[in-house]
Amino acid sequence: MTEPVLEVKKLCKSFGALVANKDVSFDLREGEIHALIGPNGAGKSTLIKQIAGGMTPDSGQVFFLGQDVTNVRTAQRARMGLARTFQVSALAMEYTVLQNVVLGALGARGDVFRFLKPALKDKELLGIAYEALERVGLEDSAAKITAEISHGQRRELEVAVALTLRPKAFLMDEPMAGLGTSSSKGLTRFLDNLRAQAPILLVEHDMDAVFSLADRISVLVYGELIITGTADEIRADREVRHAYLGEEEET
């Protein structure tokens, strides 16, 4: 078996008395969608932050492309090819759609310290940017201000920005959040094809999407990873039904 693209080993993080993650270990392999599910407050966001670089774990390690990146900064991890999308859209709202993707392309190219040449006349950056916009179907909205496009379009834009990084792995924090049925179906189809380009670590509450997309699913409850398995295995697992799926039915 080839080495996993992303690997998390015995990650622990607590805030005072509150244990957010305890000995979490899992990996993300080439070509797969690995979904991370769990009830609210199970420590998913904390985990994502530690993988992306916004937060340092108390103990344990994060490996990306075979390198220990536990103490590598966010920007550096992004340049290595770890692309993240956010639960709440993190976009430059005053910018146009195009400016946001060009910003991504710029980050990937890594030469920010150019002071005179207009970035929006740079053919190479524009090429990458338009290619990403076309893939998510936003090329017609390129000139619109980000604050003025719809919520669904902003989710797509977020993915487009991630694409400009030519990523080796995607980290997606609830990409379906707040989407209507038809747009989330569209996004599901899109992610289905995306895994061929780079594996996706998907945190998602939309169970239909998770069970139709994921090659493997990990369940996080009270900060601990209780099981990792295929969709069928997870469905069959009693502990999961008790801790998580059961709760869903009750509410």
Added chain:
Amino acid sequence: MLFLMAAGLTLIFGVMGLINLAHGSFYMIGGFAAATVANATGSFILALLASIVAAAAVGALVEWIVIRRLYKRDHLDQVLATFALILIFSEGTRWLFGSFPLYLDVPKMLSGPITLPGGIEYPVYRLAIIVAGFTVAIGLFYMISRTRIGVRIRAGENDREIIAALGVDISKLYTLVFALGAALAGVAGALVGAIQSVQVGMGEPVLILAFVVIVIGGIGSIKGAFIGAILVGMTDTLGRFLLPEFFSAFMDQSTATTIGSSLASMSIYILMAAVLLIKPTGLFGDTSAT
């Protein structure tokens, strides 16, 4: 003393998320109110009361007219609007009272030195100020941790909507907190006015010192403000005394005094820089909330 300023500021900042540059103006207003009343009546107690009332009243008025429009704005707007207030207050005071400093006499009862245990002579009045500082510190601690208003203030710090939902009149609460902060600054101005003099522009250097204290202590923490104030006070005093001595050990006297006093004037800022290097959110700052 500095603690009174910093406590007022940090209270306003912590509870209302507002950066208030005009805090120095309340300090000045307190000083002027006290000086005016003291000159008219000769009573120091009345003067102190006047400083509290004047500063609190102006504070409440300012909150009502200007500040409440700023809570939802970004820090830049808050800084600018309160900067504008400084201009207005400073020039207004200059217009009313003129540019000449006013003097406020230390009350007879508290004048003269006292011999501390160990034989050090120390002015009674300064001791009284220290006692006042401690009293306010304890009072604030008590108020915030024990009383109903304190509970509301702390709730307001965490979540405005929640306490609004609890039926607390949030805008009244804010006016109250703002006025309280202003009153603290006003008393501080009156107390210090008796040692130095009362004049236009007296507030801002103290304001910036208070910022240093808050940065060192951590925003929104009364405890931090207290400890920061002590640290800053000690560094300043010791720096002024020790640094020239230190340099005179290996330089001639006049150069040593020069370099020493120049460095001493910078010492508290260097202290601040050092704290920032170690812990960017201040000693008692909330690390998660930046």
Added chain:
Amino acid sequence: MQREKVINALITLLLVVMPLWAWWADEPFILTLLTKVAIFALAGVGLNIALGLGGLVSFGHAVFFGVGGYAMGILASHAQSYSPIMEIPFLIEGTKSMPVIWLVAIISSALAALLVGALSLRTSGVYFIMITLAFGQMFFYFTISWPAYGGEDGLLIYTRNHFPGMNTLDPIQFLIICYAILGVVLYFSARLAKSAFGLALNGARQNTERVLTVGIDTFRLRLVAFIISGAITGLAGALFADLNRFVSPSMFTWQTSGEIMVFIILGGVARLYGPVAGAALFVFLEYVLGDLSDYWHIYLGLLLLLVVLFARGGLIGLLAGREVAHD
């Protein structure tokens, strides 16, 4: 967007016509006022890179203004007393040459910005404001207590410094120098705003997380912006010192920082010509209101309060509408 360009062109036109008229009418005082506008505008353009583009609310730009001023003061005072600044390890002499002074002013204020920025950019928001303010105060006290260069009294420079081929004592010629510098810097700042650097910097102001996750180190980004910003303000400080032929610790006060910020706010944040319009308005108010009343700061304060509360976008925003150029 189009309207903003028209307004910018009008401002430029006004700034060109006014001195021509004043020169023709032989009104050196007006020329001096206009020079002051240009210099203040320059300082504002500097701050606007940090504040408007980078969202860094620096309340300590007086530091760089002052460092630039003192760079001029120190060099020129040594030149006029014919004493070298230092002899060990190598000889440095004072100078009265403007280009050299400008270079020194730029470099020294950039270094000051590196120092202040490296410390204060570790924080953000309110902390950043307070810390930059405190550092300003630190420099202020330092210049007061450092007697070698005048201490509290400042430094008086007897004649204006020289620029090759020009008579700098002639108000119109000095004005042309200041205008030329302002023009160059405005052009630079317009290019900067559209460059890769500007795109990333402005993006980081809107959403730090976004810029970080595309692999750009926002700390370095902001530090570089802060240094550029400080260097430009420092250059303005050197020119201001030359205009007055005097430098004093008052250049370092927090009021100066506030005033530089006021130029931007009155004119319009993040607008290319914002600082120019704001500086012009400020100098105009100072002249007109200062004539009417000794307490003109009250009116300035009221105006500022009104602009902040009701007219975001300042003068240019008021005239051109809220829209910001996006080309």
